[in-house]
Amino acid sequence: MAETIKQQEQKHLDAVIDKIKVAEQKSQERIDQATSDESGIRKNFENDLRLKTDSYEGMMETALSVRQQQQLLGERQNSWQHATDELQTLKKMEQTPYFARIDFHEQGEPKTEKIYIGLASFSDEPDRFLVYDWRAPISSVYYDGKLGDVSYQTPDGEQTVNVKLKRQFQIENGVIKTVFDTEEAVGDQMLLDALSEQSDTKMKSIVTTIQKEQNQIIRDTKSDLLFVQGAAGSGKTAAVLQRVAYLLYRYRGKLTSGQVILFSPNQLFNDYIDQVLPELGEQNMIQMTYYQYAGRRLPKLKIETLAQRFSEQYTPAEQRIDTLKGSLAFYDAVTAYANHLEKEDMIFRNINFRGKPFFTKEKIHDIYYSFNENYRLFNRLDGTREQLIKMLNRRISSEMRTKWVEEAVQDLSREEMNQMKGEDPQEFEDGDKEFQFYARKIVMKAFTPIRQAVVRNRFLSINSQMVHMLRSIPAIIDLSDYGISKEDWKSSVERAISDIKHGRMTLSNVSAYLYLYDKMTGKKGERDIRYVFIDEIQDYTPFQLAYLKFSFPRARFTLLGDLNQAIFTKENSKTLLDELSTMFDPDKTRVVQLTQSYRSTEQITDFTRHILVNGEAVMAFDRDGDLPNISVGRSREATLQRLVKQINTNEADKETTAIIGKSLADCRKLAGKLKQAGVKATLIQSENQRLAPGVIIVPSFLAKGLEFDAVVVWEASDAEYHDDDERQLLYTICSRAMHRLTILATDKLSPLFGTVPTDEYVME
Numbered sequence: 001m002a003e004t005i006k007q008q009e010q011k012h013l014d015a016v017i018d019k020i021k022v023a024e025q026k027s028q029e030r031i032d033q034a035t036s037d038e039s040g041i042r043k044n045f046e047n048d049l050r051l052k053t054d055s056y057e058g059m060m061e062t063a064l065s066v067r068q069q070q071q072l073l074g075e076r077q078n079s080w081q082h083a084t085d086e087l088q089t090l091k092k093m094e095q096t097p098y099f100a101r102i103d104f105h106e107q108g109e110p111k112t113e114k115i116y117i118g119l120a121s122f123s124d125e126p127d128r129f130l131v132y133d134w135r136a137p138i139s140s141v142y143y144d145g146k147l148g149d150v151s152y153q154t155p156d157g158e159q160t161v162n163v164k165l166k167r168q169f170q171i172e173n174g175v176i177k178t179v180f181d182t183e184e185a186v187g188d189q190m191l192l193d194a195l196s197e198q199s200d201t202k203m204k205s206i207v208t209t210i211q212k213e214q215n216q217i218i219r220d221t222k223s224d225l226l227f228v229q230g231a232a233g234s235g236k237t238a239a240v241l242q243r244v245a246y247l248l249y250r251y252r253g254k255l256t257s258g259q260v261i262l263f264s265p266n267q268l269f270n271d272y273i274d275q276v277l278p279e280l281g282e283q284n285m286i287q288m289t290y291y292q293y294a295g296r297r298l299p300k301l302k303i304e305t306l307a308q309r310f311s312e313q314y315t316p317a318e319q320r321i322d323t324l325k326g327s328l329a330f331y332d333a334v335t336a337y338a339n340h341l342e343k344e345d346m347i348f349r350n351i352n353f354r355g356k357p358f359f360t361k362e363k364i365h366d367i368y369y370s371f372n373e374n375y376r377l378f379n380r381l382d383g384t385r386e387q388l389i390k391m392l393n394r395r396i397s398s399e400m401r402t403k404w405v406e407e408a409v410q411d412l413s414r415e416e417m418n419q420m421k422g423e424d425p426q427e428f429e430d431g432d433k434e435f436q437f438y439a440r441k442i443v444m445k446a447f448t449p450i451r452q453a454v455v456r457n458r459f460l461s462i463n464s465q466m467v468h469m470l471r472s473i474p475a476i477i478d479l480s481d482y483g484i485s486k487e488d489w490k491s492s493v494e495r496a497i498s499d500i501k502h503g504r505m506t507l508s509n510v511s512a513y514l515y516l517y518d519k520m521t522g523k524k525g526e527r528d529i530r531y532v533f534i535d536e537i538q539d540y541t542p543f544q545l546a547y548l549k550f551s552f553p554r555a556r557f558t559l560l561g562d563l564n565q566a567i568f569t570k571e572n573s574k575t576l577l578d579e580l581s582t583m584f585d586p587d588k589t590r591v592v593q594l595t596q597s598y599r600s601t602e603q604i605t606d607f608t609r610h611i612l613v614n615g616e617a618v619m620a621f622d623r624d625g626d627l628p629n630i631s632v633g634r635s636r637e638a639t640l641q642r643l644v645k646q647i648n649t650n651e652a653d654k655e656t657t658a659i660i661g662k663s664l665a666d667c668r669k670l671a672g673k674l675k676q677a678g679v680k681a682t683l684i685q686s687e688n689q690r691l692a693p694g695v696i697i698v699p700s701f702l703a704k705g706l707e708f709d710a711v712v713v714w715e716a717s718d719a720e721y722h723d724d725d726e727r728q729l730l731y732t733i734c735s736r737a738m739h740r741l742t743i744l745a746t747d748k749l750s751p752l753f754g755t756v757p758t759d760e761y762v763m764e
């Protein structure tokens with residue numbers, strides 16, 4: 001009987017695995033070698049080394065041999081690390097060496113070529129690749145097209161090949177479970193299998209099933225701004241993590257993971273995604289929230305937290321001011337204000353010494369504005385510091401003649417004198433010279449804080465300058481254009497002043513504060529960072545984005561967002577896109593739309609997208625599940641009973657449940673009640689917690705970006721979700737569900753579900 005395709009492929013697989021095992025052995029030998037070399041070097045060294053410290057030559061000899069030993073050890077350490085990494089990859093590959101095969105014909109070549117694609121490349125001889133890395137140029141063909149002519153990018157330009165076969169494998173522990181040939185980009189079956197898995201507390205890589213649109217995002221190397229608008233669950237986060245892995249591969253040797261930074265919505269999310277890159281054999285990039293980024297620079301200020309910002313109730317006037325402060329117009333106003341400081345209005349502080357002004361603010365002002373008008377802020381500051389240090393040095397001699405110094409010298413103990421001489425050994429000609437010596441030492445020491453104050457720009461006053469800037473705004477921006485009255489602005493400035501006095505700052509002020517400070521001190525941003533990724537972009541203000549662009553001047557930006565899910569900026573999210581387009585060169589901007597939602601069943605996707613009105617496009621993925629359930633209880637008690645029942649049903653069906661409440665307070669209350677009822681559930685109270693297996697209760701603002709098998713919306717009642725501007729929040733909450741969605745309310749259901757056709761859910 002002829003061999004089946006599966007048998008043939010299994011034979012090939014066995015052969016590859018045998019070669020991988022041989023390679024593993026070689027790696028192990030290299031590791032052993034490096035280890036034994038290392039202990040050899042250490043031993044030799046201990047035997048040979050005599051510390052010769054009695055002569056200068058002896059000391060040099062010792063130092064040289066220590067250095068030599070360190071170098072040798074460093075080399076061994078490197079080769080050990082290299083071999084260890086290699087072995088780790090090989091061990092992974094031994095289980096699943098590859099997941100796909102493509103056969104293709106390249107024009108002008110005599111034969112059809114056949115390649116296998118896996119997590120990493122593997123060759124048994126130089127240039128004989130048994131497996132290609134999924135990030136290799138040719139692998140793109142697998143993700144991008146159907147059979148027939150397909151083009152792909154290589155470092156030397158575009159190439160076209162004729163694809164004859166695309167074959168996919170599911171391999172477990174070296175055994176082929178299924179094999180199928182497909183004409184699609186990546187066969188639906190494989191994707192369905194991947195998607196039907198249970199949710200996890202950690203996100204997984206998607207390399208075996210990357211979709212064509214996602215591949216475009218992953219492999220983009222041309223855009224300065226890559227903007228991805230994608231529906232909930234369309235794989236934005238997934239795509240962007242594979243993109244980081246791709247870039248690290250593509251620019252190996254030139255780009256390190258430390259030059260890539262990802263801004264994410266909260267720490268919980270950071271924790272959720274932190275295994276994807278290691279799974280792909282790469283190191284994690286820098287991960288931060290905007291709040292952490294700002295907080296790191298302002299350790300002495302208490303910056304408003306995510307939870308505080310979320311529960312804040314603004315009056316319409318405050319809301320308008322908040323909107324203005326988040327706009328590009330405001331960014332431009334701060335820029336204009338800062339530039340005008342080149343001519344006037346920089347505020348200075350005295351630098352004091354022994355309770356009295358040493359450099360008065362008037363003097364500093366005069367120096368600062370004495371430079372010619374071409375001096376920029378940074379040069380001015382630099383010049384001022386230089387002058388002040390010069391003046392400080394000139395003051396040493398006169399200060400030495402003051403009374404306090406004379407007394408201080410007389411009060412010196414023998415020990416103190418010896419110590420001073422120890423620092424700077426010398427013989428004195430006479431008593432006068434000796435006095436001078438000690439007096440100088442004392443003055444220099446006393447002046448140290450002054451010197452530091454000068455070097456650290458302590459004569460600037462960012463706080464007063466910020467207040468002055470806020471006060472100057474009505475002269476720069478026409479507030480009436482934003483519907484803001486002079487009085488409302490004034491009281492907002494008063495609030496900012498009181499906040500600063502109490503060491504606090506709202507998120508809406510913090511970016512302007514940092515930006516103004518950077519301008520005043522001439523900071524040019526972190527030039528080392530090459531790629532900046534920002535997830536959930538709809539929750540950033542244009543000001544914040546402009547500031548990030550300023551802070552990472554040499555970086556390319558990838559921004560991901562879903563304008564449907566703006567939970568803070570609400571209706572302003574549309575203007576964000578417009579404002580963004582003015583910040584980057586349109587020729588180097590690329591906008592990609594992802595409309596297919598992979599996270600949820602068709603029923604859930606259909607239901608959730610109908611919560612939106614005028615939303616961005618969302619397409620359901622063809623995956624079947626139950627209709628969402630809505631249950632309205634007559635009392636809180638009844639709703640709680642219904643919740644407990646749902647938790648039990650979900651548990652029986654092995655679906656992990658997340659109960660999402662609107663605010664932290666709601667969630668806390670519920671956690672108490674569930675405890676009384678004897679139900680085990682973990683309350684996620686802060687972003688610094690970790691996701692736990694089992695039932696969790698999580699407030700809406702922390703659920704961003706996460707997903708769960710089964711979601712219960714806690715109290716989707718009229719009282720909690722009433723206004724139209726809460727639609728996007730409700731959408732975000734519901735779209736966290738993968739397989740099951742239950743909506744509970746007491747008394748009266750939120751009217752926001754009124755837009756969902758009644759045949760898309762079951763009303764109990």
Ligand SMILES: Nc1ncnc2c1ncn2[C@@H]1O[C@H](COP(=O)(O)OP(=O)(O)OP(=O)(O)O)[C@@H](O)[C@H]1O
Nearest residue numbers: 206209210211232233234235236237238598599705
């Ligand atoms: N090509 C793919 N193959 C397999 N799974 C995928 C693919 N794309 C996305 N997924 C899965 O779909 C789910 C949603 O993806 P992801 O969290 O990246 O979406 P998102 O667009 O960031 O969503 P949100 O905006 O709601 O946070 C994840 O479980 C992800 O692993």
